[in-house]
Structures are given as structure tokens and as C-alpha cells.
Amino acid sequence: MLEALGDGTRRTIFELLAAGPRSVAQIADDLPVSRPAVSQHLKVLKEAGLVSATAMGTRRVYAVDREGLAAVRAYFDRFWHQSLAAFAQAAEKAAEEKP
Amino acid sequence: MTTHTDQDSSVRSSIHVAVPPERAFEVFTSGIDTWWIREHHLLPGELKEVGIDPHEGGRLWEQNDAGEVCAWGRVLTWDPPRTFAFAWLIGTDWQPPAPDAPSSRVTVTFTPTDTGTQVDLVHDRLDAHGPGWPGMRASVAGEGGWPTLLQRYGAAV
Numbered sequence: 356m357l358e359a360l361g362d363g364t365r366r367t368i369f370e371l372l373a374a375g376p377r378s379v380a381q382i383a384d385d386l387p388v389s390r391p392a393v394s395q396h397l398k399v400l401k402e403a404g405l406v407s408a409t410a411m412g413t414r415r416v417y418a419v420d421r422e423g424l425a426a427v428r429a430y431f432d433r434f435w436h437q438s439l440a441a442f443a444q445a446a447e448k449a450a451e452e453k454p
Numbered sequence: 455m456t457t458h459t460d461q462d463s464s465v466r467s468s469i470h471v472a473v474p475p476e477r478a479f480e481v482f483t484s485g486i487d488t489w490w491i492r493e494h495h496l497l498p499g500e501l502k503e504v505g506i507d508p509h510e511g512g513r514l515w516e517q518n519d520a521g522e523v524c525a526w527g528r529v530l531t532w533d534p535p536r537t538f539a540f541a542w543l544i545g546t547d548w549q550p551p552a553p554d555a556p557s558s559r560v561t562v563t564f565t566p567t568d569t570g571t572q573v574d575l576v577h578d579r580l581d582a583h584g585p586g587w588p589g590m591r592a593s594v595a596g597e598g599g600w601p602t603l604l605q606r607y608g609a610a611v
Contacts, residue, residue: 427580427583428463428464428465428580431465431577431580432465432467434494435465435467435575435577436467437491438489438490438491439467439468439469439573439575440469441489441490441491442469442471442481442482442489442573443469443470443471443573444489445481445485445488445489446471446473446477446478446481446482446485446489447471447472447473
């Protein structure tokens with residue numbers, strides 16, 4: 356899942372979808388990325404369980420998957436990764452100051 | 455540092471620090487205010503302080519610049535310098551939680567190594583928070599916080 360959000364463009368797409376559902380064309384209009392590339396990124400996000408797709412007429416609309424646990428897990432994955440890095444920095448700084 | 459996510463309701467993250475377990479435990483708990491990421495707070499205004507009451511049943515709390523205090527966790531295990539566990543009460547609305555709010559569980563173990571301490575964190579029972587995570591947007595925004603901190607960490611070790 357971290358890998359799915361590890362790419363800057365995918366993260367931006369995920370952020371766009373967190374603000375509201377969009378089609379591939381709508382996402383491509385907002386980003387300097389081609390529609391096929393957007394589709395490829397959506398495929399990775401979908402396989403990671405982070406987004407889901409719904410058919411609306413002839414279009415497919417993508418949205419953040421709020422039903423699954425994947426989004427909650429992705430949140431805490433990043434949260435603890437970031438927090439432990441900050442903790443390690445503080446612990447080793449404290450050790451330098453108070454050997 | 456490794457972060458691994460199972461296909462279940464838990465998340466694991468580990469890091470090694472070049473200090474003994476006693477120091478690692480102390481910084482993680484009584485020193486939480488020195489490393490807590492300031493953007494993560496529940497009360498309005500600026501985060502002033504984050505703290506942990508050092509005993510089983512104690513609170514994990516935050517205080518804002520207006521002096522308001524909110525408890526967002528409850529100590530489940532206080533066993534220095536090896537194990538610290540707490541109930542995580544913050545729900546998917548990312549609002550100050552009720553004392554009896556459904557909770558997930560965070561368990562942190564400190565294992566001595568030849569060169570320091572292996573810190574293993576497991577955050578499980580995440581399904582207790584139910585579906586949906588509206589507050590996740592800020593966390594995945596990646597506006598400098600996460601990558602910047604990793605860079606700082608890389609520079610520090």
C-alpha cells in the first residue's frame with residue numbers, strides 16, 4: 356500500500372479523489388498527465404484497495420474506497436512511519452545531549 | 455526502518471535507535487512532546503503539549519494554546535523499559551473522542567540489540583473504528599511532512 360502511494364502522481368490522484376469522485380477524463384484535465392497514464396495509476400490504486408470504480412453511463416467514476424479498511428491502514432502506515440522517524444531523531448538527539 | 459501492512463486490520467512499523475531501551479522507552483513516553491508531529495492534533499488552535507500519564511489506566515492527552523485538554527488514548531500496559539501499549543480512541547471523524555469511544559490498540563516493544571534498541575510498533579484492531587476515514591486527506595497530502603521528516607531522519611543517523 357505504501358508502494359501504491361509512493362508515487363507522487365498517484366498520491367496527487369488519490370488526493371483529488373479524496374475531495375470527491377471523478378472520471379479518468381476529469382482527473383487528466385486537472386493534471387499534466389495523459390488519460391492512459393491516469394488509467395494506469397488508477398489500476399494500481401484499485402489493486403491496493405484504495406479506490407473503487409463505478410460505471411455511470413458510459414463513464415467510469417473513481418472514488419476513494421471508504422468501505423474497506425485499506426484507507427484506514429494506509430493512513431496509519433504513513434502516520435507511524437513518519438512518527439517513528441521523528442521519535443528516532445529525538446531519542447538519538449537526547450542521547451547526544453545526555454550521554 | 456521498515457513499515458509493513460498486513461491484509462488485515464493491523465499496521466506494523468519498526469525502527470532501530472542507537473540508544474539503550476531505557477532511554478528509548480523514556481523518549482517515546484515521557485518525551486512524546488519532543489517528537490510528536492505538531493500537525494496531528496484534535497483541539498482547535500495550536501498544539502501546545504502532548505503527554506502521557508505514566509501508569510496503567512493513565513491518559514494520553516493533548517493541550518492547546520488556549521489551555522484546553524483532551525484525552526485521546528488510555529494506557530493499557532506500562533512496563534518500562536520493554537513494553538508500552540495504549541488504546542487509541544480517535545475515530546474516523548478526527549474529533550476529540552468520548553472516554554468510552556471504540557478503540558484500536560497500539561503496542562510498542564523495546565528490544566535491546568548490540569548497538570541500541572529495536573522498536574517495534576503494532577497498531578491493531580483498526581476495524582474498531584469502522585469504515586471511512588474523512589480525515590485521511592491531510593495525511594496523504596504529503597505536503598512536505600512525511601518526505602521532509604524522512605530526509606531529516608536520514609541526515610540525523
